[in-house]
Amino acid sequence: MKRLLVANRGEIAVRVARTAREMGIQTVAVHAANDAASPHVRAGDLAVSLGDGPPSETYLSIDRLLRAARDSGADAVHPGYGFLSESPAFARAVVGAGLVWVGPPASAMEEMGGKLRSRARMEAAGVPVVPGSSPGTDAKGLAAAAARIGYPLLVKASAGGGGKGMSRVDRPEDLAAAVEEGRRLAEAAFGDGTVYLERLLERCRHVEFQVFGDGSGNVVHLFERECSVQRRHQKIVEETPSRALTPSLRAAMGEAAAAAARTVGYVSAGTVEFLVAPDGRFYFLEMNTRLQVEHPITEATLGIDLVRAQLEVASGAPLPAAWRDGRLAPRGHAIELRLYAEDPETFLPRTGRLLAWREPEGPGVRVDAGVEEGSRVGVEYDPLLAKLTVSAESRDAAIARARRALSEWIVLGVETNLPLLEAVLDAPEFASGGYDTGLVERLPPRRPTEPPDAAWIEAALASSGPAASAGASTPPSGPAGGGDPWDAAAGWRPGA
Amino acid sequence: MRTARLSSGGRTEEVGLGPSGEASLGGRLVRYAREDAGGGLSRLATGGTARRVLAVRDGQRVWVWCDGSVHVFDRTRRARSGADHGAGLSAPMPGRVRRILAAPGESVARGAVLVALEAMKMEHAIRAPRDGVVKRVMVREGDLVDAGAELVELEPAKS
Numbered sequence: 265m266k267r268l269l270v271a272n273r274g275e276i277a278v279r280v281a282r283t284a285r286e287m288g289i290q291t292v293a294v295h296a297a298n299d300a301a302s303p304h305v306r307a308g309d310l311a312v313s314l315g316d317g318p319p320s321e322t323y324l325s326i327d328r329l330l331r332a333a334r335d336s337g338a339d340a341v342h343p344g345y346g347f348l349s350e351s352p353a354f355a356r357a358v359v360g361a362g363l364v365w366v367g368p369p370a371s372a373m374e375e376m377g378g379k380l381r382s383r384a385r386m387e388a389a390g391v392p393v394v395p396g397s398s399p400g401t402d403a404k405g406l407a408a409a410a411a412r413i414g415y416p417l418l419v420k421a422s423a424g425g426g427g428k429g430m431s432r433v434d435r436p437e438d439l440a441a442a443v444e445e446g447r448r449l450a451e452a453a454f455g456d457g458t459v460y461l462e463r464l465l466e467r468c469r470h471v472e473f474q475v476f477g478d479g480s481g482n483v484v485h486l487f488e489r490e491c492s493v494q495r496r497h498q499k500i501v502e503e504t505p506s507r508a509l510t511p512s513l514r515a516a517m518g519e520a521a522a523a524a525a526r527t528v529g530y531v532s533a534g535t536v537e538f539l540v541a542p543d544g545r546f547y548f549l550e551m552n553t554r555l556q557v558e559h560p561i562t563e564a565t566l567g568i569d570l571v572r573a574q575l576e577v578a579s580g581a582p583l584p585a586a587w588r589d590g591r592l593a594p595r596g597h598a599i600e601l602r603l604y605a606e607d608p609e610t611f612l613p614r615t616g617r618l619l620a621w622r623e624p625e626g627p628g629v630r631v632d633a634g635v636e637e638g639s640r641v642g643v644e645y646d647p648l649l650a651k652l653t654v655s656a657e658s659r660d661a662a663i664a665r666a667r668r669a670l671s672e673w674i675v676l677g678v679e680t681n682l683p684l685l686e687a688v689l690d691a692p693e694f695a696s697g698g699y700d701t702g703l704v705e706r707l708p709p710r711r712p713t714e715p716p717d718a719a720w721i722e723a724a725l726a727s728s729g730p731a732a733s734a735g736a737s738t739p740p741s742g743p744a745g746g747g748d749p750w751d752a753a754a755g756w757r758p759g760a
Numbered sequence: 761m762r763t764a765r766l767s768s769g770g771r772t773e774e775v776g777l778g779p780s781g782e783a784s785l786g787g788r789l790v791r792y793a794r795e796d797a798g799g800g801l802s803r804l805a806t807g808g809t810a811r812r813v814l815a816v817r818d819g820q821r822v823w824v825w826c827d828g829s830v831h832v833f834d835r836t837r838r839a840r841s842g843a844d845h846g847a848g849l850s851a852p853m854p855g856r857v858r859r860i861l862a863a864p865g866e867s868v869a870r871g872a873v874l875v876a877l878e879a880m881k882m883e884h885a886i887r888a889p890r891d892g893v894v895k896r897v898m899v900r901e902g903d904l905v906d907a908g909a910e911l912v913e914l915e916p917a918k919s
Contacts, residue, residue: 612853613853613855613879614853614854615854615907619818619823620800620814620823622799643854643878643879671827671828674825675830676824676825677823679830679832682830713829714769714771715824715831715833716806717785717792717806718804718809719811719813719824719826720785720833721783721792721794722804722826723764723768723775723815723822723824725777725815726816727817727833728764
């Protein structure tokens with residue numbers, strides 16, 4: 265591998281390019297025309313434009329990506345996460361073009377792609393799955409299955425996803441009506457009225473295991489990540505180790521995760537997600553056949569580089585001996601916090617230009633950012649701005665470090681979820697470690713803090729300074745507060 | 761003394777600045793000292809408490825970072841004109857107009873989806889707040905709109 269095309273943007277493209285450079289591999293950055301000034305473009309040794317258009321015609325266009333690879337002389341492709349990272353078609357096209365695909369085989373992605381298919385596959389492999397029925401439309405058959413599964417349960421659309429067409433049933437007498445409703449919803453939403461039943465597990469934790477395979481048939485797990493801090497079913501804070509796991513549960517889940525990956529002939533980095541019920545039982549949820557957003561916490565506690573391992577394995581190397589022999593042991597504690605451009609209360613996306621951007625620094629602090637001061641945050645891409653990963657000797661020290669780092673982070677010009685991240689760290693439920701996926705919903709409402717006198721005064725001083733957005737393309741040059749407050753400017757009027 | 765009229769979080773204040781470290785804030789006199797803290801930040805002390813601050817102005821808006829918290833101030837004029845006429849429906853967030861499900865002249869029931877807006881990975885439905893008749897649709901499918909942009913004008917239903 266001499267030249268790696270990174271088929272992604274944002275922080276993950278920057279992150280992959282960094283490791284490639286450390287390994288002496290050149291990188292090719294790709295970008296949509298409207299994205300040419302983004303930091304990931306400069307992170308590459310070469311940059312190729314994917315042309316104009318929405319993501320479907322740029323970062324999601326297999327044709328344009330392959331053309332970029334050919335034009336730039338790349339010999340390998342790393343897909344990052346999101347976009348085409350879990351597309352078997354892209355993996356096949358890359359391999360078909362004679363390039364190295366840095367990821368799992370297309371067949372493994374397909375096996376794990378469909379929820380029902382992967383579920384059946386896991387059941388056969390002896391990995392516990394959430395008790396459920398097979399898909400069907402027959403009310404009588406579903407009623408019999410419901411009796412076996414137990415209540416409460418969910419009626420789910422076979423063709424569905426993302427919570428669409430799902431309804432909850434608490435009592436057997438409500439089942440028939442819910443199945444009818446579910447069939448109607450599924451038919452309307454997906455054109456397929458097939459539904460299935462699944463046990464509804466409450467107050468669960470979401471714990472995933474990093475797995476890694478090589479081309480020689482070695483598959484290992486690299487411990488867990490606790491991912492129960494979620495909003496809108498998306499993770500915002502992850503930590504490792506998880507407080508929910510005892511050593512024996514950890515061992516059992518790790519083995520199940522590795523077995524799941526082995527069953528589909530997994531190669532490269534992947535993640536097996538589980539639900540852990542309050543009674544300590546765990547259930548296979550799904551497998552993500554790519555590098556995860558939250559992979560840095562695993563790197564922090566194990567002292568490894570998952571992207572390096574991906575590139576080595578893709579080049580044909582076996583897993584490092586220490587990994588194969590189970591000699592890796594997590595050390596200390598790590599927490600990742602995701603900074604999103606969104607309203608901390610409603611979670612609605614926010615846009616704008618980053619007028620000030622100062623990242624936290626110091627011991628045990630890692631920032632993976634896809635933006636910088638002056639960056640425009642638009643509506644076309646994921647609202648993830650950056651990830652903060654902190655590591656320390658203990659969980660308490662890691663939480664204190666995370667708080668300190670957040671307090672250093674200066675982000676002006678675009679509203680972010682930083683107050684929500686602080687609220688999570690401050691929640692007694694989070695501090696106890698005994699939280700579940702309902703944590704964010706139970707947080708008290710984030711009331712905006714009243715500006716102190718100093719903020720009012722600084723705002724009044726800046727009010728007369730130069731506007732940061734006066735020149736559309738030039739980044740702001742320092743604080744506006746340095747301006748002479750005696751300049752008569754718009755918004756000012758002679759006082760009484 | 762010069763004054764700026766600023767509002768933040770629903771609170772509006774006249775802030776006056778005197779020539780030598782005195783400010784009036786909602787009628788109170790506040791003495792302050794401000795010094796360069798390096799790196800573009802300042803240290804602003806009031807009432808015995810020094811805080812690190814960084815402010816950036818963006819048009820009529822001023823963003824202030826103050827010891828770990830962000831405060832947003834809008835510069836407002838004394839006389840507020842152009843009051844909300846209450847009939848229009850505006851975008852709650854910036855985004856792209858995915859679908860328009862209402863046509864001028866059409867009667868719509870309260871709760872009906874008029875416009876589907878998409879921003880990043882989310883779709884947001886703009887619904888009729890009451891029964892009414894669509895008077896005007898100000899956007900087209902595919903348009904990029906800012907937060908607050910007027911999308912649809914709705915007239916009360918004729919009974």
